[in-house]
Amino acid sequence: xxxxxxxxxxxxxxxxxxxxxxxxxxxxxxxxxxxxxxxxxxxxxxxxxxxxxxxxxxxxxxxxxxxxxxxxxxxxxxxxxxxxxxxxxxxxxxxxxxxxxxxxxxxxxxxxxxxxxxxxxxxxxxxxxxxxxxxxxxxxxxxxxxxxxxxxxxxxxxxxxxxxxxxxxxxxxxxxxxxxxxxxxxxxxxxxxxxxxxxxxxxxxxxxxxxxxxxxxxxxxxxxxxxxxxxxxxxxxxxxxxxxxxxxxxxxxxxxxxxxxxxxxxxxxxxxxxxxxxxxxxxxxxxxxxxxxxxxxxxxxxxxxxxxxxxxxxxxxxxxxxxxxxxxxxxxx
Amino acid sequence: xxxxxxxxxxxxxxxxxxxxxxxxxxxxxxxxxxxxxxxxxxxxxxxxxxxxxxxxxxxxxxxxxxxxxxxxxxxxxxxxxxxxxxxxxxxxxxxxxxxxxxxxxxxxxxxxxxxxxxxxxxxxxxxxxxxxxxxxxxxxxxxxxxxxxxxxxxxxxxxxxxxxxxxxxxxxxxxxxxxxxxxxxxxxxxxxxxxxxxxxxxxxxxxxxxxxxxxxxxxxxxxxxxxxxxxxxxxxxxxxxxxxxxxxxxxxxxxxxxxxxxxxxxxxxxxxxxxxxxxxxxxxxxxxxxxxxxxxxxxxxxxxxxxxxxxxxxxxxxxxxxxxxxxxxxxxx
Numbered sequence: 011x012x013x014x015x016x017x018x019x020x021x022x023x024x025x026x027x028x029x030x031x032x033x034x035x036x037x038x039x040x041x042x043x044x045x046x047x048x049x050x051x052x053x054x055x056x057x058x059x060x061x062x063x064x065x066x067x068x069x070x071x072x073x074x075x076x077x078x079x080x081x082x083x084x085x086x087x088x089x090x091x092x093x094x095x096x097x098x099x100x101x102x103x104x105x106x107x108x109x110x111x112x113x114x115x116x117x118x119x120x121x122x123x124x125x126x127x128x129x130x131x132x133x134x135x136x137x138x139x140x141x142x143x144x145x146x147x148x149x150x151x152x153x154x155x156x157x158x159x160x161x162x163x164x165x166x167x168x169x170x171x172x173x174x175x176x177x178x179x180x181x182x183x184x185x186x187x188x189x190x191x192x193x194x195x196x197x198x199x200x201x202x203x204x205x206x207x208x209x210x211x212x213x214x215x216x217x218x219x220x221x222x223x224x225x226x227x228x229x230x231x232x233x234x235x236x237x238x239x240x241x242x243x244x245x246x247x248x249x250x251x252x253x254x255x256x257x258x259x260x261x262x263x264x265x266x267x268x269x270x271x272x273x274x275x276x277x278x279x280x281x282x283x284x285x286x287x288x289x290x291x292x293x294x295x296x297x298x299x300x301x302x303x304x305x306x307x308x309x310x311x312x313x314x315x316x317x318x319x320x321x322x323x324x325x326x327x328x329x330x331x332x333x334x335x336x337x338x339x340x341x342x343x
Numbered sequence: 344x345x346x347x348x349x350x351x352x353x354x355x356x357x358x359x360x361x362x363x364x365x366x367x368x369x370x371x372x373x374x375x376x377x378x379x380x381x382x383x384x385x386x387x388x389x390x391x392x393x394x395x396x397x398x399x400x401x402x403x404x405x406x407x408x409x410x411x412x413x414x415x416x417x418x419x420x421x422x423x424x425x426x427x428x429x430x431x432x433x434x435x436x437x438x439x440x441x442x443x444x445x446x447x448x449x450x451x452x453x454x455x456x457x458x459x460x461x462x463x464x465x466x467x468x469x470x471x472x473x474x475x476x477x478x479x480x481x482x483x484x485x486x487x488x489x490x491x492x493x494x495x496x497x498x499x500x501x502x503x504x505x506x507x508x509x510x511x512x513x514x515x516x517x518x519x520x521x522x523x524x525x526x527x528x529x530x531x532x533x534x535x536x537x538x539x540x541x542x543x544x545x546x547x548x549x550x551x552x553x554x555x556x557x558x559x560x561x562x563x564x565x566x567x568x569x570x571x572x573x574x575x576x577x578x579x580x581x582x583x584x585x586x587x588x589x590x591x592x593x594x595x596x597x598x599x600x601x602x603x604x605x606x607x608x609x610x611x612x613x614x615x616x617x618x619x620x621x622x623x624x625x626x627x628x629x630x631x632x633x634x635x636x637x638x639x640x641x642x643x644x645x646x647x648x649x650x651x652x653x654x655x656x657x658x659x660x661x662x663x664x665x666x667x668x669x670x671x672x673x674x675x676x
Contacts, residue, residue, distance in 0.1 A: 017488050062486045064462040084434065084446075094427070101417065110460070113417075113446035127443070129397040153395045155350050237626060261623075268627040290594075291624060293570060294601040 018061040027057035034058075038065045080109045080316060081133035083124065092287050092304060099309030100137075107317050109135070122147040129154035135316050136160070141208060143167055158319030164212055166329055171319055173307065175333040177209045180302050181216030184256040184284050185228065187300070187337045193254035193282050194226045199262050202234040210258055213286075217256055231255070233262065240269035247275055253282065254343070260285035260292040263299055267342070282343040297341035305334030351394040360390035367391075371398045413442045413649060414466035416457065425620050425637060432642030433470075440650050442468070455480040462487035468649050470495065471503075474541060478502055491652030497545055499662055504652055506640065508666040510542045513635050514549030517589040517617050518561065520633070520670045526587035526615050527559045532595050535567040543591055546619075550589055564588070566595065573602035580608055586615065587676070593618035593625040596632055600675070615676040630674030638667030 020038070024031045029050060036046055037054040058064070082097070101111045114128055125147030128136060135158040136151050145168035148159050152169065159170040166172035181198065188196050198217050200210045218228045229252060233239055247270060257263035263285030267277055277283050277297055284300040285292055292299035307330075315328065353371070357364045362383060369379055370387040391397070415430070434444045447461055458480030461469060468491040469484050478501035481492050485502065492503040499505035514531065521529050531550050533543045551561050562585060566572055580603060590596035596618030600610055610616050610630055617633040618625055625632030640663075652658065 017486055062483055064459045064483065064487050066463065066465055066487075084431070098417070110447065110464075112464075114443070126397045130399065131443075131445075132399055150395055150397065153350055154397050154399075235623070237623075264624065264627055268629075290568070290570075291597065294597055 018063040020063065020065070022061050023054065023057045023063045026061060027053040029054060035065075077132055077134050078109050079131060079133045080104050080111050080135045080137060081114055081128050081131055082111060082137045083114045083128065083139065092289070092306065096306045096309070100312055101309075103309035103313035104316065107313055109313075109316070122150065125150045129156070132156075134158070135320050137162065137316065138170075139163060143170070145169055152323075157323035158316055160316060160319065162332075163208070166327070169327065171315065171328045173312065173315075173330055173332045175306075176331060177212040177333070178216030178219070179333065179335045180286050180304060181213035181218075181256065182220040183302050183335050183337050184213075184286065185217035185220040185226075187284060187339065188254040188256065188282055188343060189221060189224065189226055191254075191278075191282055191343055195229070195252045195254070196221065196226055197229045197231045197250065197252040197255040199231050199233050199255065199258040199266065201258055201262060202232050202239075206258075213256070213258065233258075233266065235262065235265060237265070237269070240265045241272070244269035244273040244275065247273060247281070253280070255281060255283055257283055257285050259287045260289040260299060260301055261287075263301075263342075264291055264295060267295065267299070277342050284337070284343045288338055292340070295342070300340045300343040301338050303336050303338050305336075307332040351396040353396065353398070355394050356387065356390045356396045359394060360386040362387060368398075371396075410465055410467050411442050412464060412466045413437050413444050413468045413470060414447055414461050414464055415444060415470045416447045416461060416472065425622070425639070429639045429642070433645055434642075436642035436646035437649065440646055442646075442649070455483065458483045462489070465489075467491070468493065468653050470649065472496060476500055476503070490656035491649055493649060493652065495665075496541070499660070502660065504648065504661045506645065506648075506663055506665045508639075509664060510545040510666070511549030511552070512666065512668045513542075513619050513637060514546035514551075514589065515553040516635050516668050516670050517546075517619065518550035518553040518559075520617060520672065521587040521589065521615055521676060522554060522557065522559055524587070524611075524615055524676055528562070528585045528587070529554070529559055530562045530564045530583065530585040530588040532564050532566050532588065532591040532599065534591055534595060535565050535572075539591075546589075546591065566591075566599065568595065568598060570598070570602070573598045574605070577602035577606040577608065580606060580614070586613070588614060588616055590616055590618050592620045593622040593632060593634055594620075596634075596675075597624055597628060600628065600632070610675050617670070617676045621671055625673070628675070633673045633676035634671050636669050636671050638669075640665040 020031050020034045024034045033046060033050065034054055037051050038058060104111050122144055125143060129151050132155050134156065136156050137160045139162045141163065143161060148167055148169040151159050160173060161167050161170050162173045163175060164177060166174065185196060198214045200214055214230055221228055231243060233243055255266065257266050263283055267283050270277060270281060275281050286302040286304060288301045288303040292301050353364050353367045357367045366379060366383065367387055370384050371391060437444050455477055458476060462484050465488050467489065469489050470493045472495045474496065476494060481500055481502040484492050493506060494500050494503050495506045496508055497510060499507065518529060531547045533547055547563055554561055562583065564576065566576055588599065590599050596616055600616050603610060603614060608614050619635040619637060621634045621636040625634050
């Protein structure tokens with residue numbers, strides 16, 4: 011049986027460095043208010059290094075009454091490259107402000123039950139991709155010491171700061187573009203994958219509202235991200251009588267375009283196609299794919315908002331519209 | 344100024360429920376060994392609910408001496424769809440075993456300095472995508488109470504369990520396939536993006552070793568994931584005299600194939616192309632893209648390994664080869 015070494019404590023460090031435990035705590039937790047000589051600091055660091063001691067974040071947060079942990083529940087939908095990059099930028103920016111970003115796993119409970127699980131970690135701030143948090147969840151988190159709760163999604167939640175991402179604008183821009191290109195019978199792809207309704211429903215709705223009162227029609231086209239599903243949709247394409255399609259995003263646009271081309275449908279002559287997200291792959295398709303470019307907030311700005319909210323937990327909730335959308339017109343529409 | 348409510352404590356819950364603090368702790372922390380009547384349990388839960396009390400994970404882990412937290416540092420490379428799905432499955436599987444998975448942000452220190460930052464969170468287990476941990480880092484984590492340290496990568500680290508992902512096998516399979524298709528002058532794309540050398544170097548090496556002693560040559564082709572870079576490489580393609588290319592993965596294969604086709608290079612007649620990852624987009628290309636299908640371990644199995652290691656921290660490190668690779672031959676090679 012292998013001997014597992016005992017975890018060194020701050021008392022061990024204090025003994026080796028010849029200082030008090032309080033001094034160890036001040037030095038290693040970087041408590042700025044206390045003046046400690048450079049020589050003492052060095053002795054403490056050397057003793058900690060030698061013993062392999064690291065401070066206990068949980069103990070520190072119990073003492074301080076709060077942590078530097080920013081909790082981000084993992085999104086319940088498959089994060090594409092665009093959103094993945096956004097999350098990664100944000101984590102980097104928060105890290106540079108000395109926050110520890112932890113992502114809570116996807117599995118398990120949702121909604122306000124999830125909020126209780128997050129609250130157990132006593133984060134100083136919580137950044138929640140919508141949906142998955144109601145006003146009660148916000149209250150649970152704040153009672154557990156979260157100084158800032160920030161939601162990212164289509165709607166604000168009472169008591170939380172809101173970064174409003176208006177996906178209706180994406181559908182609006184796509185539909186207006188197709189209309190202006192002379193199309194009147196417009197299909198809108200609605201992915202069947204769970205979790206994506208959060209984005210697809212407002213995109214469809216935005217397309218509908220953009221064309222309300224015009225002579226154009228909007229047809230919802232449920233579609234799974236699978237070749238056979240796309241082939242089935244393409245096989246009944248002529249019967250649908252559509253002359254354009256907003257394909258939800260670039261990946262669905264690639265899937266559906268290929269199936270349409272395999273059926274002999276010419277793009278854009280017979281059917282104009284537009285995607286969204288402005289991924290590299292759209293530029294590599296032939297014809298080159300038109301798309302809605304989506305602008306997400308810079309990680310740096312969002313990290314600054316979190317930091318501001320942590321410093322002033324009593325400030326009234328902020329609301330920011332953070333999603334920009336514009337059409338990039340290429341050859342497919 | 345808005346009044347911030349005081350965080351309720353377990354003492355508040357005990358008072359409202361008319362029980363001791365110990366009973367509150369037993370009930371809410373699900374300490375199985377203690378027998379408590381159903382009526383008392385219900386009273387405690389109701390009181391906690393009414394007050395909005397949630398247990399403090401940090402306090403609980405201080406008492407227990409360890410947590411149920413599995414820490415996964417975010418990978419330092421852009422996680423593609425394949426790896427993203429793997430991580431998400433794994434998080435789900437650990438969640439079902441009642442672990443809380445937290446991902447530590449990407450930014451900040453690397454290597455053994457990073458290990459100290461992770462150790463502050465006192466995780467019961469750490470799952471580290473390679474590189475970024477040496478034997479000293481493993482010791483730091485174990486001294487801080489981590490019962491299991493598991494690395495995912497090409498090489499084992501002393502003291503840690505290793506899930507060995509042999510990317511040389513990916514290059515080996517790709518190169519052997521091209522050779523068997525009669526190709527002799529084989530290019531291997533090496534992405535210029537930081538962080539990817541971890542995968543690209545063994546893939547190139549695997550291709551080289553697969554063809555050592557044959558009449559074939561292997562040429563490394565540095566390439567950034569950008570259209571102009573691909574166009575520049577394609578413009579000097581005929582001068583390179585290659586008849587085949589292993590394009591690192593499907594996304595690079597799409598980028599390079601398009602640039603080659605725009606230059607009038609015929610695929611596969613002039614140049615055979617094979618990618619890796621077996622993504623949907625390869626099936627949608629014309630000609631359909633040959634690829635190396637990569638099999639990653641099931642989240643369930645990996646979660647079981649973590650759980651086993653947590654239960655028996657003194658067991659000798661396990662080594663498992665977990666990456667399977669096989670060629671999917673389509674039209675591009």
